Amino acid sequence: MRVSNNLVGILNLVTLLLSIPIIGGGIWLSKQANTECERFLDKPVIVLGVFVLLVSIAGLVGSCCRVTWLLWVYLLVMFLLILLLFCFTIFAFVVTNKGAGQALSDKGYKEYRLGDYSNWLQNRVNDNWGKIRSCLEDSKICQKLLTDNSTPAADFYKEHLSSLQSGCCKPSNDCNFQYISPTNWTKGATAALGNPDCEIWSNDANKLCYACDSCKAGLLDNIKSDWKRVAVINIVFLVFLVIVYTVGCCAFRNNREDNSYKRYP
Incomplete structure (x- = not known):
């Protein structure tokens, strides 16, 4: 199996394992919450965990089992995620540019x-x-x-x-x-x-x-500070996602080449 496929598989195995405590944390929050404010984060955390789990499974199966269409879906989702994070990061810097104590x-x-x-x-x-x-x-x-x-x-x-x-x-x-x-x-x-x-x-x-x-x-001053921190973290995460996406594209190309080879020996 080629290096890019192995690397995509390893990265998605790690994110799959990380999604389990994320989902567990969301469920724990929903059980422990006593007020509406404490329940505010439980559903988004669970949704995030399930999303990461499904995307990780798609990337893992698509790269390791050479399921080309599944890897294509994985790359499409990754591309949309990169685009979304990029837009949110720019937006976060714009809306937090004004205001100070x-x-x-x-x-x-x-x-x-x-x-x-x-x-x-x-x-x-x-x-x-x-x-x-x-x-x-x-x-x-x-x-x-x-x-x-x-x-x-x-x-x-x-x-x-x-x-x-x-x-x-x-x-x-x-x-x-x-x-x-x-x-x-x-x-x-x-x-x-x-x-x-x-x-x-x-x-x-x-x-x-x-x-x-x-x-x-x-x-708002509190939100401004938090959003700026999130924006900086997003930049680091974006770089990581772009690297994973690039490796995923190589794995997708490998799958297509292997499928072509099997079809025309």
């Missing part, structure tokens, strides 16, 4: 403005904010601040808060509220008129600023 003088944390981020991301977040807010509340991102009620103002202002904590767990800096505790603020008379978050803020631990635009902006 604004540094504040004498503050350890940053402020986040919804309008600074991509319109596409803003629309997706606004359309699904009810579910997203429920997930944020379940994640208890403000729990640390709720338990630090005795923190002096000077120490709190030096805290390095995450984008979600800064946007969802405290009022915006330009509201000019008087600090009582990390999640307890007194409204002043000099709040910024153009910031609707100043009216939305609540000292109620179940409300805080979860309905604020700053909370949505904090989430």
